[in-house]
Amino acid sequence: MGQNQIKLSGYSFSASNPVVGKILASEKLPNVKLSSKSETLFTLGKDNTIQVKKSALQTPADFLELVLVSENGKTDTFHIVKDEFVSNRVIAHRGAWKNTGATENSIAALQHAIKMGCTGSEFDIHMSSDSVLFVHHDHDMNGVHLEKTPAAELAKLKLANGESLPTLEAHLLEGLKQNKTKLILEIKPSSISKERGQALAQKVVEMVQKHKAQGWVDYISFDYDILKKVLELDPYARVAYLEGNKTPAELAKDGFFGLDYNQGHLQKNPHWIEEAHQLGLTVNVWTVNDPKVMDWLLERNVDFITTNEPELLLEKVKK
Known part of the structure; x- marks a missing residue:
């Protein structure tokens, strides 16, 4: 059981905040792209910011699956949780x-x-x-x-x-x-x-x-x-x-x-x-x-x- 090769700065989204976070820079992984399926749910900016597409924000699911592919062909899969966590302290x-x-x-x-x-x-x-x-x-x-x-x-x-x-x-x-x-x-x-x-x-x-x-x-x-x-x-x-x-x-x-x-x-x-x-x-x-x-x-x-x-x-x- 290995660790994720790719690191993210965030793992959640909401209707009011579709930005998930950034892919952390790494010399070993200079180029990362979305899998074809993930392209229907997310966008990946030039600055490596991942954002949930407007069409996916209202998903009834608790999370969206994000698959990132590095240039060496390896993939890392993440569950990006729909942030409905209660905030009552x-x-x-x-x-x-x-x-x-x-x-x-x-x-x-x-x-x-x-x-x-x-x-x-x-x-x-x-x-x-x-x-x-x-x-x-x-x-x-x-x-x-x-x-x-x-x-x-x-x-x-x-x-x-x-x-x-x-x-x-x-x-x-x-x-x-x-x-x-x-x-x-x-x-x-x-x-x-x-x-x-x-x-x-x-x-x-x-x-x-x-x-x-x-x-x-x-x-x-x-x-x-x-x-x-x-x-x-x-x-x-x-x-x-x-x-x-x-x-x-x-x-x-x-x-x-x-x-x-x-x-x-x-x-x-x-x-x-x-x-x-x-x-x-x-x-x-x-x-x-x-x-x-x-x-x-x-x-x-x-x-x-x-x-x-x-x-x-x-x-x-x-x-």
């Missing part, structure tokens, strides 16, 4: 599980987050000893260490709701059935080594690219180097840092999409919210379950709030 932490009867980080929790209309559903990724990606928060489950156990054994584990421990692949495939809720993918730092964390980042990006999910996925992590690896592999990926020990200026300098800090960090440094916005960064805050803290953050116009109480926050943002 509510991100369900580990999916919507607390008040739904689902298990956190389960496929059911993702489905509930989508059904209730959250702008995003967050989930956590670890890598098995034989490099298969699984969705779970902690490094171990029922005493089984995920990073030190082969995938065949992890596949036998059951969540409290009866689901098998989900793979990243299964989680992506479920999320790609719709275009209303973003998939907020947290890459967990390795408990074994920094090198393994880098390998995990590579595997995650490859899996996202395999399923052409770039337009649906935002990446977050506590490991700064993991996020820098993601950007190395996909320069326009949307990445946000969780640890809280970097200023907005530092994040902007390294090409990050946003900051995603604990509520305590932003209560101590409320000026970071305005600074981040001035630098073009998004501001997400975790994990906020207190109604008063929600109100404080909403008053300061943060972009997203990650919560175990999405139902409560949804009611607040509707007012």
Whole structure:
């Protein structure tokens, strides 16, 4: 499973914004053209800007397929998502599980987050000893260490709701059935080594690219180097840092999409919210379950709030 040879600066379109983005310049790929089928859906400008044709803007499909052909005859295929993602600032932490009867980080929790209309559903990724990606928060489950156990054994584990421990692949495939809720993918730092964390980042990006999910996925992590690896592999990926020990200026300098800090960090440094916005960064805050803290953050116009109480926050943002 290889990476895309061609890189794009964007993977979505809307009726009001038909511009998808640009093909990133590369000495190895000086000339790229649209496939014959893609020519009916897109235009490719001399400056390598891809735009959806007017006739394709009203497609009922969740995405359009874009096939680009390089001069060596190789093709890369992308799914350009029709941007109908809701914009209510509510991100369900580990999916919507607390008040739904689902298990956190389960496929059911993702489905509930989508059904209730959250702008995003967050989930956590670890890598098995034989490099298969699984969705779970902690490094171990029922005493089984995920990073030190082969995938065949992890596949036998059951969540409290009866689901098998989900793979990243299964989680992506479920999320790609719709275009209303973003998939907020947290890459967990390795408990074994920094090198393994880098390998995990590579595997995650490859899996996202395999399923052409770039337009649906935002990446977050506590490991700064993991996020820098993601950007190395996909320069326009949307990445946000969780640890809280970097200023907005530092994040902007390294090409990050946003900051995603604990509520305590932003209560101590409320000026970071305005600074981040001035630098073009998004501001997400975790994990906020207190109604008063929600109100404080909403008053300061943060972009997203990650919560175990999405139902409560949804009611607040509707007012």
